[in-house]
Amino acid sequence: MENSEVLLHQLFQTVRIISKGLNKRLEPLGIYSSEWSIITTLKEKGSMTQGELASYLNIEPPAVSKSLVKLEKKGLIMRMAGTDKREKKVTLSQEAVDQCLIWREIVGHHRSAILNDLSEEKQKELTMLLKNIFQNAQEYDKNITI
Incomplete structure (x- = not known):
């Protein structure tokens, strides 16, 4: 195999195992790594439209939409009218803000473990x-x- 192919394969495999491990740790708390990336983005950047989230996270809009529907059902986000009536701003609910410290601690432990050496x-x-x-x-x- 060509070196570039080995490198990119390793990169994909590494990202997958990191996501899988984080999901194992977050799932008992009711969220997944894909949802966590949206939650942390909203926490850091404030309210955003679905399109802005997709662009910022480099995720296809349908995947973002699917995650937002799940987060909304869990009561972790709210959609509010923006300046343009066609698009709604997505914002964190108070419940999500309250849970962020717990989730952040778990994510921090996971990161420390995989980057420890x-x-x-x-x-x-x-x-x-x-x-x-x-x-x-x-x-x-x-x-x-x-």
Whole structure:
């Protein structure tokens, strides 16, 4: 196998095992890693439209929509009218805000466990490499015409 193929395969496998492990830890509390990414984004950025969430998280709009429906049923988000009547702003409910500290602690333990043997310097180096790959992927996608 070509080195680039091995690298990208490892990257996909790593992301999958991280998500799977986080789901095991969050599921007893009623949420999943995909929902957690939406919750943390809303907590950090404030209210956003569904389209803004999809764009920010680099997730397909139908997948975001599916997660938002689940979060709404769980009482963890609310949709409110925005400035444009066609789009609604998504915001966290008070229940979600109250639970965030518990979820954040579990996520923090998970992150510490999987990064425990990577020094701060190695983590920064890996972050820079991943950002570079991400930027290259974005640039490549811009140049593709369908």
